[in-house]
Amino acid sequence: MLTTSRRGFMQLSGGAAAALTLGSSLALMSGCSREPADGLKFLSTDDADFLATLAPVIMAGSYPGQLGPEQARTRQVAALDRLIGTLQEHAQSQLKQLLLVMSSAPLRAAMGAPFANWREASPEQVEAFLLSWRDSSLQLKRMGYASLCKLQTMCWYAMPENYIATGYPGPPQKIPA
Amino acid sequence: MKTTERKPDIPVVAGIQDPMVNGIANGWQVQEATELNDGSVLEADVVIIGTGAGGGTSAEILSAAGLKVLMLEEGPLKSSNDFNMDEREAYRDLYQESAGRMSKDGAMSILQGRCVGGTTVINWTSSFRTPKQTLDFWAREFNVQGLSQEEMAPWFERMEQRLNISDWQVPANENNAVLSRGCTKLGYDWKVIPRNVAGCWNLGYCGTGCPTNAKQSMLVTTIPSALEQQSQLIYSARAERLIIEGNKVLGVDVTALDARYQPSGKRLIVKAPHVIMACGGINGPALLKRSNAPDPNNRVGKRTFLHPVAFNFARFDHTVDPYYGAPQSIYSDHFQWQSVAGAVGYKLEVPPLQPGLASVLLLGHGSDHFNDIAQLPNTHSMIALLRDGFHAQSQGGNVELASDGSPILDYQINDYLWDGFKRAFLTMAEIEFAAGAKAVRASHLDSRWASSWQQAQNDIQQLEFRSNAFTAGSAHVMGGLAMGEDLSQCVVDSNGKYHYLDNLYVFDGSVFPTSIGANPQLSIYGLVARQATLLAQKLKPA
Ligand SMILES: Cc1cc2nc3c(=O)[nH]c(=O)nc-3n(C[C@H](O)[C@H](O)[C@H](O)COP(=O)(O)OP(=O)(O)OC[C@H]3O[C@@H](n4cnc5c(N)ncnc54)[C@H](O)[C@@H]3O)c2cc1C
C-alpha cells in the first residue's frame, strides 16, 4: 500500500511537474502572442471557456441565477479578466501558466483534465477534476484549486444580481450630496 | 434559495459632503501623475512616499512645522462621493492587487490598501496602543531605544486625541456579541474595542471606504490638514526607485500610472533633501531592493510579519447579519500573552462578512460551499490573529522581487504557527458554542460542520496541516525593515532613520521588528508622530 501510493505520488508529481514546467516555457515563448478575447484584456477565448466551464460547478445552485446563462458567463468572465489583470507579476504569471496548461489538450490531460475541449466536459468530469486538485498531494495543484475557487466566488458573489443567493439584503442606499 | 427579500432597517446615506472634493475646489495642490509632463522634475523640502498611516501622520506634522512637503501615492484618489459600499469597486480601486495579493505559494491571502490614505481608508477602525510586552521585547532583543511604554504614552495620547479614538459606545452587533457572550460564559476576558471614528453611523462598511467620513482615516484628517499647509499630493504615482549616490538619496524616480493602474509610459523625478518612505510592509522593502540601497547584512525584506489569521464560522438559529454594524467592537486577549516568547499567542476578534469576502473565506466549491454561503445572514465568523515574530521558530517572511521589480512575499506557515492555528480553532469553536451556535466549522477544507463542542474538538484535533487547504489571511503586514540598534538584525535606527543612508527615513509599519500583538494602526500613528516630530525639530529648530 505504502509503496504503491508513494510511487503513484512520485509519478504524478513527475508528470504534473513536467506539465507545469512545459506550461511555463510555453508561457514564456508565447507570452504576448496569445491574444486576449474580444473585449477582454487578459483572458484568451480558451481561458474564458475554461473558467466559464468551472463556474457552474464551483458556484453550484447559485449559478447562473437570475442573470441567466449568457449574461452570467459574460459578466463572470469579464469580472475575472479585470481582477486577474490587476494582479502583479508573480501571481499573474502563475495563473498564466495554469491557464496555458488548461488550454493545451495534452498538457491538461497530464494534469488530470482529459477533455478534448472544455466546452464538452460534463459537470461530473469537472467536479472530479476539481476534487483531484483539491485533494492532491502536490502543492501546485492545491494552490491552483484554491486560486480558481477564490477568484470565481469573489467575482460572483460580489455582483449585486447574486446577493439574493446569499440572503445578503445589500448595502444601505446612498444618495450623493 | 431565498424567495422573499428581507428588508432590515438600514439607514439611507445622504447629505454627506466630500472634504476632498471641496478642498480641491478651494485650491489644494492635488494632481494625478499623468497630468504632468513626462520627465517633469518636482522639488520639495521633504518627499513622503505613501499616504497611509505613516505617510499621513508624517505629512501633517512636517507641514505644520513649516516644511514644504510633497506626498507621492501609488494608488488613486477616491473619497466619500466614490464610496458606494460595493465590494467590487472597493477591491479594484482601494486594495493592492484588487485584494488578490497572495504570498509566494498562494497559501496566505494578504489585504493591503492602495489609494490616497492607504490602508487606513479600508481598515476596520480598531485602535490599540502597542502592548508593553512588545515594546519591552523590542528593547531587549533588537536594542530599540527610547520607545518604552512610558516614553511612548504621550505620543499615543496625542494621536488618540487627533483621531478621536475611544471605546465604542454603541452595543456590539450580533457578530461581535457572539465573542463577548461566549467569553463571559467561559470566564475568558474580553473588552470593548476603541475606534477612530467621529459620528459613526454604525453601518459596517469600513472595509469598502467609509461613506460618511466618520472613520478618522488619513484621507479625512492628516492629509487634508497637510494640504491646508500648502503640501502637494501627487497620486497614481509609484515610486519606482530611489536615486542613491554615496550615502544620500538624491531623489525619487516615479512611474505615472494610468486609469487602469498600469504604467502610463510617463516618468517623473522628485528631488528633496529628505526622503521619507511610508509605503508600508512588502512595498517598502521592495522599493529599497529595486533601488539597490546599501544593505551590508542583507536584512531588507527579512522579518516581514503578518499576524496570520485563522478563521472559524458558526451558524445560529437567528439572524446575525454579519455585514452590518461596526465591524469590530469586541476583542479578547485571553490567549495573547500567556507566554510572551513561547507557543504563539493570539488575539480574538471578528471580521465583517460582506458576501464576496465571505465566499472566499468559506473556502471550497460546489453544493457544500453554496449551502454555506446561502446561510450568510445566520452566519458568524471569528478570527484569531497569531502574534508572529516572538520565537526562534517565527522569523517571518522575506520580500523578493519579481523580474519586473514587483514584490513577492515568501512566508511559510510552519509547525510552530500551525500549532497556533489548531489551538485557535479550538478556542473559537468553544466560544461560539458557549454563545449559542448551532454548528461550527473551521475554515479548513477538511473541516465539516460540527453540531456540538465535543464533536468540534474531535474534528479539530484531526485536522492536518496542508498548505493551501485552509484559510490563512493577513490584513496586518508589518516589518521587513526592522528597527533597532542591533545592526545584525536591523536596518532602521530607533528614530526611523535608515542606518546606511544619511537622509532616508522609514516612518510606517515596516519598521516593527516583530508583529505588534494588536491591530497595528495606532502603533504606527504613535511611533510616527514621535519620529516625525523629532525630524521636524532637527530640520527646523525652533
Ligand atoms: C481590511 C483591513 C482591515 C484592517 N483593520 C485594522 C484595524 O481595525 N485596526 C488596525 O489597527 N489596523 C487595521 N488594519 C491594518 C492597518 O490599517 C495597517 O497596518 C496600516 O494602515 C499600515 O500603515 P502603513 O503606513 O504601514 O501602510 P499603509 O497604510 O498601507 O500605506 C502605504 C501606502 O503606500 C502606498 N505605496 C506603496 N508602495 C508605493 C510606492 N512604491 N510608491 C508610492 N506609493 C506607494 C500604498 O498604495 C499605500 O497607500 C487593517 C488592514 C486591512 C487590510
Ligand code: SF4
Ligand atoms: S461603521 Fe462607521 S466608520 Fe465604518 S463605514 Fe460605517 S459609518 Fe463609517
